Amino acid sequence: MRKKNRICKPLIFYSVLCSVLLMTAFGPLSGPVFAQEELASAIRRYKGYEVSTGYYEEYESLPRRQRPFVDVPDLRSSAFPYSTTSASVRSRSHLADSHQGIKFYWGRRCEDCHIHETLDIHTTRANLTCRQCHGGEPIAGIDHYYSPLNPIRRHAYVCAKCHEGAGASFAGYLVHEPAPGSIKAKEEFPVLYYSYWFMSMLLIGTMAFFLPHTILMGIRELFGKKKEEKNDTDDTH
Amino acid sequence: MTPMTRINRFTVIERMFHLFLILTFLVQTVTGFSRLFISTIWGKNLTAALGGAETSITIHKWIGILMIAGFMVHTLYLLTRINWGDLKNSLFGPDSLIPNRKDAKDLWKRIQWFFGLGEPPRMDRWAYWEKFDYWAVYWGMPLLAVTGLMLMYPILTSRIMPGWTINIAVLLHRAEAILAITYIFIVHFYIGHLRPTSFPMNEVMFSGSLPLEEIQKEKPAWAARLNQSDALNHRSINPPARWYRVFYYVFGYAVLGFGIYLLINGIIYSRYIPIH
Structure with a gap:
C-alpha cells in the first residue's frame, strides 16, 4: 500500500500539472471561452x-x-471669410x-x-x-x-x-502612415521612407542578379548536356 | 575506387535542419499570406481554410517561436562544427561556408562561361550561390524574429523604444518575408528542381549522399580533394532505398507545387492590397 502511494501520488501530481500546463497553452484557459x-x-x-x-x-x-462665417484658424482669405471646403485639413484638425x-x-x-x-x-x-x-x-x-x-x-x-x-x-x-515610398513619407517619416527603399533595393538587386544568373545557368547547362550526349554517342559508335 | 562510390554531403542532423526549415517556412508563408491578403477573396479563403484569422495568427506566432528555437539550436550546432584547434583552416578553408576570394573568381568565371567565353569554374564543396542561400537565411531569420517579436509584444516594445518603431517593424517584417518567399520559390526551387543538371530533383539534401561522378562534373575541385585524401577508402555509403526516394520525390514536388501556388496567387492578388 505504501509503495503504491509512492508511485501514485507523484503520478497524479504530474498528470494534473501537465494537464493544467496544456490547458493554459492550448486549451480553455488560454483565451476566452465561447460564451x-x-x-x-x-x-x-x-x-x-x-x-x-x-x-x-x-x-x-x-x-x-x-x-456662413466659418472661424477656421489661420485662414482669412477675404473680407468675408466664407469658406466651405477651402479650409485645409491641417486647420480643420483643430x-x-x-x-x-x-x-x-x-x-x-x-x-x-x-x-x-x-x-x-x-x-x-x-x-x-x-x-x-x-x-x-x-x-x-x-x-x-x-x-x-x-x-x-x-x-x-x-x-x-x-x-x-x-x-x-x-x-x-x-x-x-503615409505610403512608405512617397515624397510625403520622406518629409514626415524619413526612417520609414529609407527602410522602404533599402528593402526594395535589396529585393530588386537580389532578383536582378539571380534571375538572369540562374536562367543563363539553366540555358548554358542545357547546351552542355546536349554536347555531352553527342560525345557519348560518338564513343559508342 | 568504383565508379558508383558515393560521398556523404549532408549529415542526418543537417538534413533535419533543412526539413525543419521547409515545413516551418511553408507554414509561415501560408499563415502570413492569409493575413497579408485578408482583404482579398483569396486571402479570405486561405484564412478560412486555416480556421479563421485568430487561429491563423496564433499558428504564425507559435511556429515563429519554434523557428527562433531552431535558429538557436542551429547556431549551437554550427559552433560544434568549428574545428577550434585549426581555426583558420576551419573558417576560411574549402569546407567552410564563409565566402572567400575564390567565390568572387568563380562568379566571374561562371559569367564568362555563360556566354561561351571560357571553361566553367572548378568549384569546391560549396558553390557561391549555395553560400548565398545559407547566409541569406541566416541573416533573414533574426531580422524576422526580432521584428516579429516586436509585433507580438507591441506594448512592451513601446516601453523600450518609441512607438513609431512598430511601423518600421511591420515594414521590415513584410519586406523581408516577401524577399525570402520570392527568392526561395523562384531561385532556390529553380536551382534545386528545374535546371537541367538538377532536373527532376537534386536529391542530395534528402538522400544525404551523391555519387562521386556527379561531384566530378559539378564540383571538380572538391572531387580532387576527395581523391587525394584517404577518406574515400573508408566510405561505403549505400544509395537511398527506393521507398525513401519515392517518399522524398512526392514530398519535394508537393512543396514545390504548393510554393508555386502561393507565389502565383500572391503575385495576382498583390495588386488588390496596399503594399505600396
Whole structure:
C-alpha cells in the first residue's frame, strides 16, 4: 500500500500539472471561452451592431449646420471669410467639428474622401470602423483640445480601449502612415521612407542578379548536356 | 575506387535542419499570406481554410517561436562544427561556408562561361550561390524574429523604444518575408528542381549522399580533394532505398507545387492590397 502511494501520488501530481500546463497553452484557459466571446471581442461589437441593424446615425448627432462665417484658424482669405471646403485639413484638425461646413456631409461616407485611411492595418485586419477611434458626430479634429485623439490623452482614451497598458510612446505608432515610398513619407517619416527603399533595393538587386544568373545557368547547362550526349554517342559508335 | 562510390554531403542532423526549415517556412508563408491578403477573396479563403484569422495568427506566432528555437539550436550546432584547434583552416578553408576570394573568381568565371567565353569554374564543396542561400537565411531569420517579436509584444516594445518603431517593424517584417518567399520559390526551387543538371530533383539534401561522378562534373575541385585524401577508402555509403526516394520525390514536388501556388496567387492578388 505504501509503495503504491509512492508511485501514485507523484503520478497524479504530474498528470494534473501537465494537464493544467496544456490547458493554459492550448486549451480553455488560454483565451476566452465561447460564451465569453461577446464581451471579449469589444473590437467587433460596434461594427456588428451597425451592420446588423442598419442604424448608423440614429444615436449620433449630425454635424452642425453650415455657418456662413466659418472661424477656421489661420485662414482669412477675404473680407468675408466664407469658406466651405477651402479650409485645409491641417486647420480643420483643430476644429471641434472637423467636418464643419462641408456640403452634403450628411450624405457621405468616411471612405468617400478618406479612402487611403481605410486601407491601414487596423481597418483591414481588425475590422475597426472609423468611429471606434475618432468618435461619433460631430467628429472633433485630432488636435482639438477636447478631442479624445489629442496626443495628450489618446493613448489612454483611444489606444487603451483595446491595447491594455498602452502608453504615450505606444500611441506614437502611426495608424494612418503615409505610403512608405512617397515624397510625403520622406518629409514626415524619413526612417520609414529609407527602410522602404533599402528593402526594395535589396529585393530588386537580389532578383536582378539571380534571375538572369540562374536562367543563363539553366540555358548554358542545357547546351552542355546536349554536347555531352553527342560525345557519348560518338564513343559508342 | 568504383565508379558508383558515393560521398556523404549532408549529415542526418543537417538534413533535419533543412526539413525543419521547409515545413516551418511553408507554414509561415501560408499563415502570413492569409493575413497579408485578408482583404482579398483569396486571402479570405486561405484564412478560412486555416480556421479563421485568430487561429491563423496564433499558428504564425507559435511556429515563429519554434523557428527562433531552431535558429538557436542551429547556431549551437554550427559552433560544434568549428574545428577550434585549426581555426583558420576551419573558417576560411574549402569546407567552410564563409565566402572567400575564390567565390568572387568563380562568379566571374561562371559569367564568362555563360556566354561561351571560357571553361566553367572548378568549384569546391560549396558553390557561391549555395553560400548565398545559407547566409541569406541566416541573416533573414533574426531580422524576422526580432521584428516579429516586436509585433507580438507591441506594448512592451513601446516601453523600450518609441512607438513609431512598430511601423518600421511591420515594414521590415513584410519586406523581408516577401524577399525570402520570392527568392526561395523562384531561385532556390529553380536551382534545386528545374535546371537541367538538377532536373527532376537534386536529391542530395534528402538522400544525404551523391555519387562521386556527379561531384566530378559539378564540383571538380572538391572531387580532387576527395581523391587525394584517404577518406574515400573508408566510405561505403549505400544509395537511398527506393521507398525513401519515392517518399522524398512526392514530398519535394508537393512543396514545390504548393510554393508555386502561393507565389502565383500572391503575385495576382498583390495588386488588390496596399503594399505600396
